[in-house]
Amino acid sequence: MNNQFLKKASISKWLLDNVIYVFLILLLIGIVIASPDFLSITNFINILSQSSSRIIIALGMAGILITAGTDLSAGRMVGLAAVISASLLQATDYAYRMYPHLPHLPLFVPILVAMAATGMIGVINGIIVSKLNVPPFIATLGMMITVYGLTSIYFDRPPYGAAPIGGLNKSFITFAQRGIPIGQYEVPYLVIYAILATILIWIIWNKTQLGKNMYAIGGNPEAAKVSGVNVAKNIIIIYLIAGLLYGFSGTLEAGRVGSATNNTGNMYELDAIAACVVGGVSLSGGIGTVSGVITGVLIFQIINYGLAFLGISPYIQFIVKGAIIVIAVAFDMRKHAKKR
Amino acid sequence: MNNQFLKKASISKWLLDNVIYVFLILLLIGIVIASPDFLSITNFINILSQSSSRIIIALGMAGILITAGTDLSAGRMVGLAAVISASLLQATDYAYRMYPHLPHLPLFVPILVAMAATGMIGVINGIIVSKLNVPPFIATLGMMITVYGLTSIYFDRPPYGAAPIGGLNKSFITFAQRGIPIGQYEVPYLVIYAILATILIWIIWNKTQLGKNMYAIGGNPEAAKVSGVNVAKNIIIIYLIAGLLYGFSGTLEAGRVGSATNNTGNMYELDAIAACVVGGVSLSGGIGTVSGVITGVLIFQIINYGLAFLGISPYIQFIVKGAIIVIAVAFDMRKHAKKR
Amino acid sequence: SSTTGGSSANGKSGKLPAVGATIYKFDDNFMSYVRRSMQDEANGKVNLMLNDSQNDQAKQNDQVDTLIAKGAKSLAINLVDPKAAQTIIDKAKPKNIPVIFFNKEPDASVLKGYDKAYYVGTTSAESGILQGEMIAKAWEANKDKWDKNHDGKIQYVLLKGEPGHPDAEARTKYVIETLKQKGIGVEELAMDTAMWDATKATEKMDAWISKYQDKIEFVICNNDGMALGAISSLEKAGYFTGDKYMPVVGVDAIPEALDMIKSGKMVGSILNDAKNQGKATVDLATNAAKGKDVLAGTQWKLDDSKAVRVPYVIVTKDNIQVGEDAYK
Amino acid sequence: MSGSSTTHLLEMIDITKRFPGVVALQNVSLKVKPGTVHALMGENGAGKSTLMKCLFGIYAMDEGKILLNGQEVQFVNSKQALENGVSMVHQELNQVRQQNVMDNLWLGRYPRKGIFIDEKKMYEDTVAIFKSLDININPRSKVSTLSVSEMQMVEIAKAVSYNSKLIVMDEPTSSLTETEVNHLFKIIRKLQSENVAIIYISHKMEEILKISDEVTIMRDGQYIATKSASGLTTDEIIKLMVGRDLSQRFPTKNNKPGELILKVSNLTAETQPSFIDINFELKKGEILGIAGLVGSKRTEVVEALFGVRAIKSGTLELNGKEIQNHSPQHAIKNGFALVTEERRSTGIYPELSISFNSIIANLRQYKTKGVFLSDKKVFNDTKWVIDSMKVKTPSQKTTIGSLSGGNQQKVIIGRWLLTRPDIFLLDEPTRGIDVGAKFEIYQLINQLAAEGKGIIMISSEMPELLGVTDRILVMSNGRAAGIVETEKTSQEEIMRLAAM
Ligand SMILES: Nc1ncnc2c1ncn2[C@@H]1O[C@H](COP(=O)(O)OP(=O)(O)OP(=O)(O)O)[C@@H](O)[C@H]1O
Numbered sequence A, B: 001m002n003n004q005f006l007k008k009a010s011i012s013k014w015l016l017d018n019v020i021y022v023f024l025i026l027l028l029i030g031i032v033i034a035s036p037d038f039l040s041i042t043n044f045i046n047i048l049s050q051s052s053s054r055i056i057i058a059l060g061m062a063g064i065l066i067t068a069g070t071d072l073s074a075g076r077m078v079g080l081a082a083v084i085s086a087s088l089l090q091a092t093d094y095a096y097r098m099y100p101h102l103p104h105l106p107l108f109v110p111i112l113v114a115m116a117a118t119g120m121i122g123v124i125n126g127i128i129v130s131k132l133n134v135p136p137f138i139a140t141l142g143m144m145i146t147v148y149g150l151t152s153i154y155f156d157r158p159p160y161g162a163a164p165i166g167g168l169n170k171s172f173i174t175f176a177q178r179g180i181p182i183g184q185y186e187v188p189y190l191v192i193y194a195i196l197a198t199i200l201i202w203i204i205w206n207k208t209q210l211g212k213n214m215y216a217i218g219g220n221p222e223a224a225k226v227s228g229v230n231v232a233k234n235i236i237i238i239y240l241i242a243g244l245l246y247g248f249s250g251t252l253e254a255g256r257v258g259s260a261t262n263n264t265g266n267m268y269e270l271d272a273i274a275a276c277v278v279g280g281v282s283l284s285g286g287i288g289t290v291s292g293v294i295t296g297v298l299i300f301q302i303i304n305y306g307l308a309f310l311g312i313s314p315y316i317q318f319i320v321k322g323a324i325i326v327i328a329v330a331f332d333m334r335k336h337a338k339k340r
Numbered sequence C: 001s002s003t004t005g006g007s008s009a010n011g012k013s014g015k016l017p018a019v020g021a022t023i024y025k026f027d028d029n030f031m032s033y034v035r036r037s038m039q040d041e042a043n044g045k046v047n048l049m050l051n052d053s054q055n056d057q058a059k060q061n062d063q064v065d066t067l068i069a070k071g072a073k074s075l076a077i078n079l080v081d082p083k084a085a086q087t088i089i090d091k092a093k094p095k096n097i098p099v100i101f102f103n104k105e106p107d108a109s110v111l112k113g114y115d116k117a118y119y120v121g122t123t124s125a126e127s128g129i130l131q132g133e134m135i136a137k138a139w140e141a142n143k144d145k146w147d148k149n150h151d152g153k154i155q156y157v158l159l160k161g162e163p164g165h166p167d168a169e170a171r172t173k174y175v176i177e178t179l180k181q182k183g184i185g186v187e188e189l190a191m192d193t194a195m196w197d198a199t200k201a202t203e204k205m206d207a208w209i210s211k212y213q214d215k216i217e218f219v220i221c222n223n224d225g226m227a228l229g230a231i232s233s234l235e236k237a238g239y240f241t242g243d244k245y246m247p248v249v250g251v252d253a254i255p256e257a258l259d260m261i262k263s264g265k266m267v268g269s270i271l272n273d274a275k276n277q278g279k280a281t282v283d284l285a286t287n288a289a290k291g292k293d294v295l296a297g298t299q300w301k302l303d304d305s306k307a308v309r310v311p312y313v314i315v316t317k318d319n320i321q322v323g324e325d326a327y328k
Numbered sequence D: 001m002s003g004s005s006t007t008h009l010l011e012m013i014d015i016t017k018r019f020p021g022v023v024a025l026q027n028v029s030l031k032v033k034p035g036t037v038h039a040l041m042g043e044n045g046a047g048k049s050t051l052m053k054c055l056f057g058i059y060a061m062d063e064g065k066i067l068l069n070g071q072e073v074q075f076v077n078s079k080q081a082l083e084n085g086v087s088m089v090h091q092e093l094n095q096v097r098q099q100n101v102m103d104n105l106w107l108g109r110y111p112r113k114g115i116f117i118d119e120k121k122m123y124e125d126t127v128a129i130f131k132s133l134d135i136n137i138n139p140r141s142k143v144s145t146l147s148v149s150e151m152q153m154v155e156i157a158k159a160v161s162y163n164s165k166l167i168v169m170d171e172p173t174s175s176l177t178e179t180e181v182n183h184l185f186k187i188i189r190k191l192q193s194e195n196v197a198i199i200y201i202s203h204k205m206e207e208i209l210k211i212s213d214e215v216t217i218m219r220d221g222q223y224i225a226t227k228s229a230s231g232l233t234t235d236e237i238i239k240l241m242v243g244r245d246l247s248q249r250f251p252t253k254n255n256k257p258g259e260l261i262l263k264v265s266n267l268t269a270e271t272q273p274s275f276i277d278i279n280f281e282l283k284k285g286e287i288l289g290i291a292g293l294v295g296s297k298r299t300e301v302v303e304a305l306f307g308v309r310a311i312k313s314g315t316l317e318l319n320g321k322e323i324q325n326h327s328p329q330h331a332i333k334n335g336f337a338l339v340t341e342e343r344r345s346t347g348i349y350p351e352l353s354i355s356f357n358s359i360i361a362n363l364r365q366y367k368t369k370g371v372f373l374s375d376k377k378v379f380n381d382t383k384w385v386i387d388s389m390k391v392k393t394p395s396q397k398t399t400i401g402s403l404s405g406g407n408q409q410k411v412i413i414g415r416w417l418l419t420r421p422d423i424f425l426l427d428e429p430t431r432g433i434d435v436g437a438k439f440e441i442y443q444l445i446n447q448l449a450a451e452g453k454g455i456i457m458i459s460s461e462m463p464e465l466l467g468v469t470d471r472i473l474v475m476s477n478g479r480a481a482g483i484v485e486t487e488k489t490s491q492e493e494i495m496r497l498a499a500m
């Protein structure tokens, strides 16, 4: 009897603790009931590949959120990286090149240049937050505006002015749009990059001193200081990592879309923050898991993809999407509901 | 000697405590040096009148921030109110009316209808936050998306589709664009509405139980709860007030611009939050003053107006604006610098 | 009911061929008319699956994936970013799905690279050129009144749309080039972006009026929305009462602008023919979806870059009827 | 049963409360007579606070019933409790620090004139209450500028100001010094004379027998006994609490102070007012106590030693070599450890696990393989902390925030023991800790000393200082008033120095 009680209690506890995964599954079931042909490998691959660059951004963002920070400049950094990498990767035979005389560069050079740029911006964000004590919201808001200006200046130059940067070279397109063939399907490289980024971040968060410090700083910055954590240094590194991830993701966006403008990545930060919060990352810091972040991104992408797939009219999509997000989190919150 | 020391200390303390006002003045001086003809009554009136509806929004937002909440749906509510009020206030002789057979309504009717709509949305926000324990970020993000869908459906209808709702009637235009003549100048009504809203909010924050409760809920929700404060009720009222203010501001936006679209108000929440934070409102709740909020809005508006007035190239404007915001707050933070 | 949805104007169209369509931004004023025209045309002919790309090319790519997964027989694509056309084709070509781009023109070379790709729309420069021509004509007629400093040159301010947006860039560039080509002297007092937004336009205009006062002789706007905002600011500063006047031009010929043109507060605007653009797009897409020749049974003609051109029209007080008919 | 309800103000009968994975209360009963002080005793985690939270409407009990004045009640929130004549001083300070004292005092029931708050009445009422309780705090000062003990006195005044019939005080004296405790007792006596009943929770044995009329003892979430205080001895209470005999309060000392390890000369804080010109020496294997009144800047001295607080002048010599602790990192490298005074704000990571909280100061130790932390070492060290400190927890993964206050403190001490420090700074280490655990901590301190470590311990409990230390530095107003040998001094001498 007592045993049974415990069992029941532990099942309901498990359900509560994992309610967001349960929600994800319910959501999928709901869509499949509405449209059984949703259940196809193509759709599955599409959702995964569309989630990939978002996952990479969200992982960077999540680290910052866990330190009780935030990063409004994420989307603009994605844009900067997209514009930089696209401008350096235009096919040599393309007529409207930004740098007509640039030789064909090996793929990794532009990617590294883009990542270096966003990494540096990340470091500056980190310094403003940790050394000048500017609240992350304002620090990164300022950076968001500034980076947009910088990207625009870089982007809008003679001879072609503010024209989208296209004509990307073959290797870049392959890098971002192709995949590994398995049977009649292709596992997109994008998904593989996302998986690699996930593993890397999982290791950092769970197996390194940096990860522990990150949680400590978010959980109780005063205590972290007294426990001998170099708060400023760790914060700067976390913002740096985020910047690098945004940069990588920005190059993927350019490659995936086949072109880039100064508007690429606009508002991605909001999606990323929202996905993190839906996935259980606390905006007041100290709490968050890699699996939660991934789940959050997938929920968003399934909502987006599913609603479009069901053919719901766009304005109604907004209404439904807003409602689903709130419901998902309202459910999730029951696990924190005051254990009264 | 000691006396002198104290005096010096207290001046520098005063400066530190009021650094944001000092910054405002320095900013003005800077612009005037760059362009002496900035110093004109017209510019002064322009800035005030452009700040007016933003002040009203920021005051609503600030209340929410002080309860440790946030409101991403603010801008979309402004848009909803703008569209509703504009659609009900088109001149009866205007050819492209949304409701061709609507009689001329007295001004207050559409304003109240718009405010009722946003007030209700505010209440729903408050309920989701306080009763369902959904983090305000997500609750209002969901609401932002949903309200946009609703506004779009209302707005984008046959016969005229997604065309700006214009042709507003005389009384509405007067209400939002005219002013009280003083000498050769006009004090815009807008400024007067903003002053009235400011006085009202100042009284609520400083002289009523609701105001004290608001600070307490933001400062330490546990303490408020165990002291017998009905936290949920107070939060709902704060979101309601914010909703009403957004609604009023939305009608002003429609009248001021002379037309409204479903994109009116887009991203105003970001400006409002930023202005509040620059004005010293803490995103973690419990801290904020009316005068700080007003200062924050003015700083933003002076930056916007000043940079446009100076004729700085748009891209550079972004860079400068981002930098100024960060610098303003970095200065302000020195007053909180560890007194160690 | 598995393939329900699609066109909201067309619920029970299970057996009709499916056409996947993306609109770069659903609530773009002009595109809302094109969209409506497309829906009217599609009714009963095809199952039109409309998507809102929300001004985000990445989102549009995702939507194209979805549309293909849903079994679209042809695609009607209103690009966000014209240079992304190749990527869309790369998605469609392996499945042999025809693509009709509309309203935002891809590079000719890209169209050439896929035999089943076509374009319906205007040339992006045209609206700017026509706006320039309209300004030139009005200026020549009113020079004595409008040239306040009698230097023979137009001192103008220009309100630009979102920087980097192809329309904003093309309009800004070609309106001025056209004026210069016509031998009219121009001097730019100020140019700034108002991001297509009326409110921002009002505020920029406030500052310019305060700064330049009577020096401004012309207000050029990339769209009518910003023109409305500018007019609101001008009215506040006492323009359009008595003989204080300022010429303002926009693009789109939205109803509100037509009203302004009638009341003389706007010189004119440029009408983009939404009805025919929508109709041509659906006509081609329908034929393509049915595997027919795209032009079969239509009034349209292709030029050498596989494009159906639907011309822009200048709308001023003289031919206001043309604009009004567009909303009938 | 109906007979008893007339003589008791409060009856809590067979209360059971479960949390996920923990049964915090099992059939606990508590009966309190009007006009009495009823002490509630038990080890850390026994369920005292939980029982009181069930009464006060913060937690909903799973089973049982509560009678107040013979009427069955079940408050669903604190507002109802307050309206029904029950008020409470909470174990953790629950204040809005950004607001002023009177705003806090009247929170939830501001006096009003029409729709506006009557600030004048609020001020006058505050002054009146403070006067009647003999408290000397400006009603308009911000709470964040008060010292911890002042905050505590405000909380007490607030609880009293409801004019309740029953006041719960959950460890009200944990941050008060002797004088202030006596002040509180005077207040309690006054309330008692007005027929108010008090439920009094404390781990300070001396207080219990002095103030209470009846004592209820709990152990492991279960009711053990209720006894009249007269005729009860400390040893009996302890025996009932821990379930076995605890013959002595302090372990026998076996440490032998050896050679000099730390020499502090002319230490002066950068921001004044603070400590000035502090000099002392610490030997290996020595336990140096620091005594003083609240506000005598004891905390700031140890914070400065640990690099948390900047110094203007003065030197530290470690083993004869001058060192500089600019930051906690430096201090930790130099073999220092600090258990801070305010557990909640500078100690625990409330949302994180016990494991995390145990190892966070010691991460470098776990990098056995390059940059990665060794899970096994982490697990073993956490286990060591839980076992050796006797932390009461369902698992290593439990969040520390859900532990009882005392158990949280044990984890923090364990955290710093893991760093194997040479110099251990302890700021009020036994605050809120039960007698049994205190004994264990004293033993640990002794053992560390015996291993040759230097130990500095701030305490406001005189018996503890006299029972554990070798020498005592007495501070007064930021200055060292003197250093005394523990064996040769007396409570009176220390008090005299502290008041200098
Ligand atoms: N919110 C909670 N969630 C889970 N467990 C809890 C919670 N609150 C208390 N507990 C558990 O209930 C038990 C009783 O805790 P309680 O705080 O009542 O102890 P206490 O007797 O007041 O101890 P102390 O003297 O240390 O304050 C402990 O095991 C604690 O871990």
Ligand SMILES: Nc1ncnc2c1ncn2[C@@H]1O[C@H](COP(=O)(O)OP(=O)(O)OP(=O)(O)O)[C@@H](O)[C@H]1O
Pocket: D144, D145, D146, D147, D148, D292, D293, D294, D295, D296, D297, D298, D299, D300, D301, D341, D458, D460
């Ligand atoms: N005016 C104040 N504003 C902010 N914090 C204060 C203030 N006064 C004291 N504190 C904090 O309270 C703590 C104790 O202060 P202090 O060193 O003066 O007392 P103490 O003698 O150490 O007393 P105890 O050890 O009993 O707390 C310190 O951490 C200090 O930072």
Ligand SMILES: [Mg+2]
Pocket: C147, C148, C149, C150, C151, C152, C153, C154, C155, C217
């Ligand atoms: Mg001229």
Ligand SMILES: [Mg+2]
Pocket: D048, D049, D050, D091, D170, D404, D405
């Ligand atoms: Mg307790």
